[in-house]
Amino acid sequence: xxxxxxxxxxxxxxxxxxxxxxxxxxxxxxxxxxxxxxxxxxxxxxxxxxxxxxxxxxxxxxxxxxxxxxxxxxxxxxxxxxxxxxxxxxxxxxxxxxxxxxxxxxxxxxxxxxxxxxxxxxxxxxxxxxxxxxxxxxxxxxxxxxxxxxxxxxxxxxxxxxxxxxxxxxxxxxxxxxxxxxxx
Numbered sequence: 691x692x693x694x695x696x697x698x699x700x701x702x703x704x705x706x707x708x709x710x711x712x713x714x715x716x717x718x719x720x721x722x723x724x725x726x727x728x729x730x731x732x733x734x735x736x737x738x739x740x741x742x743x744x745x746x747x748x749x750x751x752x753x754x755x756x757x758x759x760x761x762x763x764x765x766x767x768x769x770x771x772x773x774x775x776x777x778x779x780x781x782x783x784x785x786x787x788x789x790x791x792x793x794x795x796x797x798x799x800x801x802x803x804x805x806x807x808x809x810x811x812x813x814x815x816x817x818x819x820x821x822x823x824x825x826x827x828x829x830x831x832x833x834x835x836x837x838x839x840x841x842x843x844x845x846x847x848x849x850x851x852x853x854x855x856x857x858x859x860x861x862x863x864x865x866x867x868x869x870x871x872x873x874x
Contacts, residue, residue: 704731704837704844715844718834721862727839728847728855730863736785736828738776739811740765741802743823750802753824758783761817765826768815776826785814785828800827834863 700717715731722728740758741750753761759778766776774787797812811827818824836852836859837844847855 701734702729702731702839702842702844704835704846707845715835715837719862719866720839721858723855723858728859729837729839729844730834730859731837731844732832732834733784735777736774737833738765738783738785738814738826738828739802740783741800741825741827743825750800750825752802755781761824764817764819765815768817768826783826799830800825802827 700720702715702717703712704715705712714734716734717729718732719730720727740753740761742753743749744751758781762776762778762783765783769776769785772787772789772793774785774789774793777784777786793814794812797814800811800813801808802811803809810830812830813825813827815826816823817826836847836855838847838851
């Protein structure tokens with residue numbers, strides 16, 4: 691595929707009515723239902739998690755709070771050659787920037803336990819402090835945020851809206867992924 695065959699990324703701002711915060715998102719999939727536009731959005735910034743290796747057999751524990759804040763500078767230093775910055779937002783770590791395509795090429799994978807169960811992560815950076823080894827990882831499958839599009843902005847769907855549209859989103863996502871697979 692040539693570079694000029696790739697469509698430009700469509701970006702939109704997602705407004706959170708509960709916090710009045712906005713976050714820049716990329717439109718992953720868009721669909722019209724009954725004259726209204728809906729989308730699945732992906733955050734422009736990568737959510738990242740830091741895990742401390744607790745044993746040689748691959749045991750990990752999530753790093754949070756003050757310890758995460760203390761590691762942020764080291765993480766940022768390790769990522770700056772990739773054009774990525776580490777930022778803390780509301781106690782969560784985000785990787786900000788537009789890394790080159792080969793950023794993920796040599797990433798190893800780990801499985802870590804999350805609130806939703808086991809999840810696969812790509813290890814972006816390994817930090818060794820002498821006392822501990824830390825892995826900076828991002829989910830392999832990004833979180834897709836269902837939203838309603840209106841006037842060039844987006845808002846998250848309510849639980850009722852999501853329940854009404856869940857099967858429609860699943861069907862559209864399956865078609866989208868099938869089309870993407872056929873292009874490869």
